Amino acid sequence: MMKPARSADLERILSRLGKSDLITLLTEQISGSDLNTLLLKVFNEKVKKSSPNDLLKRYSDNRFVHPAKIDPLQLKQLELDNLKVALDKGVEPLQLSPVAPLGCASVVGTVDQNKVISALRGTEAVSDATNLIALHIANLIKYNKSSREDWLRFCTTHRHVRAQYFGDNPGMLAHFHLFCMVTSGVDQGSYDFEKTSLWEHIEVYRTIFKSLFSSNIEVVFSERGGYKDSAGLVSRITEYGQGLELNDVVISTGSSQKENQYYKGLQFTIKTVIEGREYDIGDGGFVDWTQQMLGTKKERLLISAIGLDRLLA
Numbered sequence: 001m002m003k004p005a006r007s008a009d010l011e012r013i014l015s016r017l018g019k020s021d022l023i024t025l026l027t028e029q030i031s032g033s034d035l036n037t038l039l040l041k042v043f044n045e046k047v048k049k050s051s052p053n054d055l056l057k058r059y060s061d062n063r064f065v066h067p068a069k070i071d072p073l074q075l076k077q078l079e080l081d082n083l084k085v086a087l088d089k090g091v092e093p094l095q096l097s098p099v100a101p102l103g104c105a106s107v108v109g110t111v112d113q114n115k116v117i118s119a120l121r122g123t124e125a126v127s128d129a130t131n132l133i134a135l136h137i138a139n140l141i142k143y144n145k146s147s148r149e150d151w152l153r154f155c156t157t158h159r160h161v162r163a164q165y166f167g168d169n170p171g172m173l174a175h176f177h178l179f180c181m182v183t184s185g186v187d188q189g190s191y192d193f194e195k196t197s198l199w200e201h202i203e204v205y206r207t208i209f210k211s212l213f214s215s216n217i218e219v220v221f222s223e224r225g226g227y228k229d230s231a232g233l234v235s236r237i238t239e240y241g242q243g244l245e246l247n248d249v250v251i252s253t254g255s256s257q258k259e260n261q262y263y264k265g266l267q268f269t270i271k272t273v274i275e276g277r278e279y280d281i282g283d284g285g286f287v288d289w290t291q292q293m294l295g296t297k298k299e300r301l302l303i304s305a306i307g308l309d310r311l312l313a
Contacts, residue, residue, distance in 0.1 A: 032122060039120055063174045064117065064161060070312045075177060078308055079157040081212055082179040086155040089204050091181055094156045099123040100132045108134075108289040110261050115163050129158040130303035131289070133182040137301075138293040141184075151197070152184040155204075157308065177308040179208075184290060186298045191233055193300045194286060195240040198268065201284060201304045202241070206249055209272050213311075218271040222254035224285065226264030230256075233265045264288050270306060282306030 014020050026035055059065055083093045105111040105127050117125040126132055133154050161175045183197040202219055209215045223230045238251060263285030270282040284304025291299045
């Protein structure tokens with residue numbers, strides 16, 4: 001197997017240290033706990049050599065640590081309103097930790113670890129709360145804290161941090177708030193889990209935008225790979241929704257991108273118009289994370305999220 005190419009910056013650093021095999025030594029020759037001990041010492045020594053002026057410069061230069069340009073009172077109220085709507089629909093709110101286990105976004109998903117802020121003590125800054133909720137669900141199932149006869153429905157509002165840089169694009173922030181939902185169950189045949197859980201999510205979003213913004217939503221269904229009959233899945237879910245007679249929810253069809261490996265079978269995108277402005281405000285779909293963590297193809301998981309900062313910008 002070919003080794004991944006090293007960046008020019010990494011090659012420069014290894015050459016300066018005279019240790020071309022340093023990455024191999026640190027990743028393969030010492031344990032995770034020993035690496036953590038080493039890095040803690042390195043950062044401790046770096047901080048000892050820092051002055052208050054150095055600290056101020058790091059604050060000025062680091063885009064991840066600056067306050068958000070939104071009204072915090074409005075954001076807190078919007079968080080509460082979203083959580084209350086979800087709770088009324090039977091979705092249990094969670095208050096998550098500000099950090100997740102290292103690899104939370106990349107081990108079972110398709111996210112490059114370079115897009116995440118990795119940290120010490122085996123953690124990383126939360127870049128996607130649905131990953132962390134999925135871990136919470138898998139932990140409950142594995143240690144028999146939840147009956148598999150019952151579905152698990154959780155939601156949260158959480159500040160996310162992502163490391164990729166999008167330049168001066170005002171819609172792409174270093175940190176931002178999301179309202180997220182995750183539903184877990186097992187395969188019941190005839191796409192029963194998929195049909196019911198997805199329309200439960202849509203009903204929550206329909207209620208949020210109707211009650212808080214006096215706006216309707218459009219839901220765009222896009223076929224993805226990962227199911228034996230993705231087209232049939234989309235068709236059955238669409239037909240099921242039409243039977244619910246939610247006349248104020250517009251359903252449309254997006255492009256089929258079966259090479260998109262993040263969602264399985266179906267991805268849905270949420271659009272709305274508020275005060276004349278159109279928003280692509282969120283998305284969701286089925287993922288196989290609990291299947292991978294628990295080692296069974298019977299597990300089913302639906303995730304979704306909407307952005308809150310954009311609604312207040």
